[in-house]
Structures are given as structure tokens and as C-alpha cells.
Amino acid sequence: MTTFNRRKFLGTGAALSGAAMLPSFALAADAIKLGSILDTSGPFDAYGKPMDMAMRLAVSQINADGGLLGKQVEVVSYDTQSDMALYTQYGQQITRQDQVDVVHGGILSASREAIRQTMRRSQTLYFYNVLYEGGVCDRNIFINGVTPAQQVEALVPYAMGKSGKKVYILAADYNYGQYMANWIQKFVADNGGETVGVDFFPLDVADFGSTIAKIQTAAPDLVIAPLVGGNHLSFFRQWAAAGMKDRIPLASTTLGVGNEHKVLTPEEGNGIMVAYNYSQELDTPENNAFKEAWAAANDGDQSMHEIAVSNYHGILTWAEGVRKAGSLERDAIIEALETGISITGPGGVVTVDPKTHHAVLDVHVMEIQDQQMKVIETLPQRQPIDTQAVCDLEANPDDNTQYEIEI
Structure with a gap:
């Protein structure tokens, strides 16, 4: 299980500011390339911008901790401008031309499906870190949002x-x-x-x-x-x-x-x-440190939200898989993640469910009060029982389906 402490969080603000400005062509030859495809402009930018900020914060913290496998992680990012057609274009570009080691991206289910098969065919490991309707069963993808x-x-x-x-x-x-x-x-x-x-x-x-x-x-x-x-x-x-x-x-x-x-x-x-899974009002050491680090890296901004934190969790989960695998080879990382890896982040413990590649998550019941989400009750480690009803990648590792779950 991976956790990040307050000192480490706060020590990466300056590093994040620099990382956010790195263009793709400045990537070091021996860097680990993390691909990101998100709507950081257009109608969905209220979701995409904080997701991008969360991704860069996670990468900065990983690099401040020595990187992965002795290498720094650098970002190759594309803004789809909330245009589904650009997801298809950038999905092909990021795998064929940029040849990234992993992709974290997509917001709407339509954007996920626009690139998922491209990731699978190119054998590029893919993380979709957004709450969604459930049912995706594909060994090449890991999903970190609530179902x-x-x-x-x-x-x-x-x-x-x-x-x-x-x-x-x-x-x-x-x-x-x-x-x-x-x-x-x-x-x-x-x-x-x-x-x-x-x-x-x-x-x-x-x-x-x-x-x-x-x-x-x-x-x-x-x-x-x-x-x-x-x-x-x-x-x-x-x-x-x-x-x-x-x-x-x-x-x-x-x-x-x-x-x-x-x-x-x-x-x-x-x-x-x-x-x-997340509220800014969660009073835990991990969330308090995360909020301080976010504000330090983003000039006091406090725009983090549920799917931004899911994106952050997804990147930490991938990094833990790389560490456990001791390799950037896709199958080695998948096998490492399938051991049931856990990380502890701002939303609590996040554990990979080997059967579905979805996340086992803490769920917080909350009420909105004065523009805040006040936590009433925490239900720890909720299983993705909907997708578990239709998906078993342990028994059927070649499955490649989004099931319509019968209720």
C-alpha cells in the first residue's frame, strides 16, 4: 500500500509549476512517458482542467520521490477541446507517434470508447479514472471511478x-x-x-x-x-x-x-x-496534505473534485503497479496490479479488484451545507458489485465487452 505524507506533498509545489509547462518535444530520451487525453477546454473543461491539474500534481510527487525505476515520469498531454472526434485522432497519435508507456484519459463514456480499442490494439495500458455506468470488461483497462x-x-x-x-x-x-x-x-x-x-x-x-x-x-x-x-x-x-x-x-x-x-x-x-468517494471536507491526514499541496502548486486554487481525485488515484495506482512489477512492460504491470494493489489517497483506500480491474473504494455519504459536502458516514471498501456480476477477467482474460448489466 502506498501513502504520501504531508512533507512530501508540500515539497512538490514548485516542481509541479515547471512540469505543467513541459512541451512534448522536451521529453528526455530515457523518461517514462505518461499520456493524458482530456477535455481541458470547451464545455467539459470544468471536469477536465482539475483532472489535468491532479495528474500533474501526482506526476510531480512521484518524481520528487525519485521517479519510477530510476527514471523521471514526463507528461505527453492533448486537449480534445470537448470534441469526441479529437479523442480518436489523439488516441492514435499518442500510441503510434508518441509511443507513451501508459494513457490516463477520457471523461464521458463516449470519449473512453473512442480510444479504448486503440489502446488495446497498440497494447498501451489504459486507465479511465471517472465515475461511470459500469460494465466495461477489458484486461487492458483499469477504472478508478465509483460505479x-x-x-x-x-x-x-x-x-x-x-x-x-x-x-x-x-x-x-x-x-x-x-x-x-x-x-x-x-x-x-x-x-x-x-x-x-x-x-x-x-x-x-x-x-x-x-x-x-x-x-x-x-x-x-x-x-x-x-x-x-x-x-x-x-x-x-x-x-x-x-x-x-x-x-x-x-x-x-x-x-x-x-x-x-x-x-x-x-x-x-x-x-x-x-x-x-471524495469531498474536500474529508478530515484525514492524506486529504489535508493533498489540499495543501494542491493549493501550493496552483496559487491557492481549490477546484479539486471527485473525478480530479479519481484521476490522481489512478496515477498513484499505476505507479504502484510499476514499482511492484519492476518493469514498464504492459503485461508485467497488469499482473502486478491484479495482485490487488492498494494505495491510500485523498478519498481513502483504493484497491484494485482483480476480477474486474475496477476499484474497491471508500464511499462517503454526505449532505451539502453552505456549498460544502459535509461527511455524514463513511462506508469502507465498497465492491463494484454491478460490474462483478458480468465481468470476470480471471476466468476470461480475453474478454473485450461493455456489458449492459441486467438488474
Whole structure:
């Protein structure tokens, strides 16, 4: 298990500032090349920029600790400008031309799938470090974000315990929202509840007036909202403006992942229940050191969030795999990771599940208060039970499927 202490965190701020400016052509001939493909501009940059910052912080800390295998790690990075077509282009370029040793990248599931097969064909080890809908089964990929069951299994019983048994679901109308709505219904039923309504919304919808009236008629005890993106943030504002926030409690599986809770006023956001692997308010030595290091490296910035920390965890996990393997050879690193390697980072202990290559994670049930995510309860080492139901890379190492998980 790898941990990073406060002194080491704080000693790398200056090094990070320099690393962030390194162009690809300045890479040393004997450097280990870490590839990064992210949306650091365009509509998804609120996710991508902090992910990029987290990646550079992790690399700087690894290098300050002597690098890996006696070599420094240097970054080859591409900004896709939130354009899916550029993921395909840069995925080919980073493997064929740059010939990186590992790739950490992708935000939306569509971006992951745009490059995953390229990584597999080129035998370039790939890490996808974002919460997603689950079901990817591919020995060449490791996934560090929370899956639906890990999150919803923790959130639903807590939220129902504070409100009641009748639940209404509002979800984004694409694969993530549809999968998540199914998982919410499962865990509502498992906890003795009833789903009284499910509505799906395209990502460009921003007017929820008629929906709020429909919910009032259904009279649920709780609304759970796996809504996605800036337009859907309007729901939480309109819900509060309609005087509903204090009448029917809200929970969400997405609010705060990109620090959206800091955009809402306390009057709009207070009391909304969430469950993630990370909160800035986690009071642990690892998180406190991480926040200090982040601020020191980024002029006091405090924009770290759930998927930025997942990206950070992913890079530390890869580095631990390299150390254990004593090699940069892909298969050696995979075999090392499949021993169930653990690291301890800002979100807690992260352990590789050998069967699925997903992460076993601590999940923190939280409530939003004054634009912060206050930790109520920590559920340690939650298994990715959704993907475990369909994926067994120990038995089927050549599998290459994203399964639609039957619930």
C-alpha cells in the first residue's frame, strides 16, 4: 500500500509549476512517458482542467520521490477541446507517434470508447479514472471511478431513512442516466420503498416547471436526481424557487462531482444528499496534505473534485503497479496490479479488484451545507458489485465487452 505524507506533498509545489509547462518535444530520451487525453477546454473543461491539474500534481510527487525505476515520469498531454472526434485522432497519435508507456484519459463514456480499442490494439495500458455506468470488461483497462452500485447502495438507504419510502427519479436521458435510474429503482425496492415516477431529460433541457408540478401531484417523500450538466443545474434552482426544497428532500448521484454545489447558493443547495468517494471536507491526514499541496502548486486554487481525485488515484495506482512489477512492460504491470494493489489517497483506500480491474473504494455519504459536502458516514471498501456480476477477467482474460448489466 502506498501513502504520501504531508512533507512530501508540500515539497512538490514548485516542481509541479515547471512540469505543467513541459512541451512534448522536451521529453528526455530515457523518461517514462505518461499520456493524458482530456477535455481541458470547451464545455467539459470544468471536469477536465482539475483532472489535468491532479495528474500533474501526482506526476510531480512521484518524481520528487525519485521517479519510477530510476527514471523521471514526463507528461505527453492533448486537449480534445470537448470534441469526441479529437479523442480518436489523439488516441492514435499518442500510441503510434508518441509511443507513451501508459494513457490516463477520457471523461464521458463516449470519449473512453473512442480510444479504448486503440489502446488495446497498440497494447498501451489504459486507465479511465471517472465515475461511470459500469460494465466495461477489458484486461487492458483499469477504472478508478465509483460505479452505480457502489454509490447508490450507500445513498438510497440513507436518503430514504431521512425522508420516506416513496421516491421520484429525474435522470439525464443517455446511457449513464438510464443505467443509474435502474440502479436507484433496484435499491429503493431492496430497502422496502416504491418508485412513484421516473422522468428522463435531454441534456439541453433547462425548464423544469412542468416537471415540478408533476412531482407535486405525485407527492413523493424523496426526489433522487441523476441529472448531468449545466442546463440540468437549473432544476435545483427552480426546485428551491418553487418552495419545494423544504417540503420534499433531494438526493443526487451527480451534483458536486464537478463542484456544481459551489455554484448553487446555500438556500438552493443546503440539505441535498450525495455519496461519492471524495469531498474536500474529508478530515484525514492524506486529504489535508493533498489540499495543501494542491493549493501550493496552483496559487491557492481549490477546484479539486471527485473525478480530479479519481484521476490522481489512478496515477498513484499505476505507479504502484510499476514499482511492484519492476518493469514498464504492459503485461508485467497488469499482473502486478491484479495482485490487488492498494494505495491510500485523498478519498481513502483504493484497491484494485482483480476480477474486474475496477476499484474497491471508500464511499462517503454526505449532505451539502453552505456549498460544502459535509461527511455524514463513511462506508469502507465498497465492491463494484454491478460490474462483478458480468465481468470476470480471471476466468476470461480475453474478454473485450461493455456489458449492459441486467438488474
